[in-house]
Amino acid sequence: MNLEAGQTLGEFIIENQKDFKYSSGELSRLISSIKLATKVVNHKVNQAGLVDILGKFGSENIQGEEQQKLDVFANEAFIKTLSQREVVCGIASEENDDFIQITNTVNSHLSKYVVLIDPLDGSSNIDVNVSVGTIFSIYRRVTPEGTPVQIEDFLQKGNQQVAAGYVIYGSSTMLIYTTGNGVNGFTLNPSIGTFYLSHPNMRIPEDGNIYSINEGNYAHFPQGVKDYLKYCQKVEEDRPYTSRYIGSLCADFHRNMLKGGIYIYPSGSKSPNGKLRLLYECNPMAYIAEQAGGKATDGFQRIMDIQPTELHQRVPFFCGSKNMVEKAEELMANS
Ligand code: AHG
Ligand code: MN
Numbered sequence: 001m002n003l004e005a006g007q008t009l010g011e012f013i014i015e016n017q018k019d020f021k022y023s024s025g026e027l028s029r030l031i032s033s034i035k036l037a038t039k040v041v042n043h044k045v046n047q048a049g050l051v052d053i054l055g056k057f058g059s060e061n062i063q064g065e066e067q068q069k070l071d072v073f074a075n076e077a078f079i080k081t082l083s084q085r086e087v088v089c090g091i092a093s094e095e096n097d098d099f100i101q102i103t104n105t106v107n108s109h110l111s112k113y114v115v116l117i118d119p120l121d122g123s124s125n126i127d128v129n130v131s132v133g134t135i136f137s138i139y140r141r142v143t144p145e146g147t148p149v150q151i152e153d154f155l156q157k158g159n160q161q162v163a164a165g166y167v168i169y170g171s172s173t174m175l176i177y178t179t180g181n182g183v184n185g186f187t188l189n190p191s192i193g194t195f196y197l198s199h200p201n202m203r204i205p206e207d208g209n210i211y212s213i214n215e216g217n218y219a220h221f222p223q224g225v226k227d228y229l230k231y232c233q234k235v236e237e238d239r240p241y242t243s244r245y246i247g248s249l250c251a252d253f254h255r256n257m258l259k260g261g262i263y264i265y266p267s268g269s270k271s272p273n274g275k276l277r278l279l280y281e282c283n284p285m286a287y288i289a290e291q292a293g294g295k296a297t298d299g300f301q302r303i304m305d306i307q308p309t310e311l312h313q314r315v316p317f318f319c320g321s322k323n324m325v326e327k328a329e330e331l332m333a334n335s
């Protein structure tokens, strides 16, 4: 399929603006700004190895994780791009201790939207030329417009999301997002810097063969997860399952979206709430999964119904093909 005559992301955003509940063009401008920031990050990711962008930055984020140079670059690229365009009134990032109130222009505090972002997902894969990504989530603020944003604008349940998406900087760069009317995927033509609609109305298969989990943590898994893995691996029943784990949520999730599968990052004795962050990773992926016909839970309850209590909160995450997630939930409940 030759996409060059096809619809661009810019055209798609304009055409679909009428579907938004409170259409004023503001959300369209915000998504366009995200599109721009992803191109900036994509450019840098593709230079990795050629310019001095690989390796550690020499600091830790609020969660005690060592920041890589690309983590810091991507974080700044998104914050700068979004804050200079009067498209958001607040940003919370995995890489920042606290949320940011955007007050740098006369009108920026008039914006209705806040963005929550994992600017560079899959940091451990940066230096080895394996796909990394970005994950974003957009909400309408709940405090009055025209005033500085507050913590409650960010601590909203996932079911209040207005839009969410992820980008994969991989063998090709893709941006996938939803505004609540299904999920669409766009592929970047790097030579002209344009995203084209390549994956309209994405649907995750109801069943799949792939499970994605870091089995190195097996000894620490809850019994229900061990039981689920045993179920997948049962030789005598000739089960069809196979395992794929990249270690970049964006890439593992994307593969499962296309082929069917389940991604699990459970609680463990070392990390009682798992590793993934509710606001920056789990809620946006859950919204996309559900919009594509899939499911996302913490093993027991719907991810998007969890009331967040803190910005950097972690939750166990079971996400992907509906029937696979339901089987895992059944074994979690029985254990
Ligand atoms: P981040 O790079 O934003 O910190 O996210 C890493 C996440 C996720 O992308 C990935 O699936 C998971 O951490 C991998 O964790 P393990 O190395 O513990 O398997
Ligand atoms: Mn991440």
Ligand code: MN
Pocket (backbone or CB within 6 Å): 071, 094, 118, 119, 120, 121, 122, 123
């Ligand atoms: Mn990250």
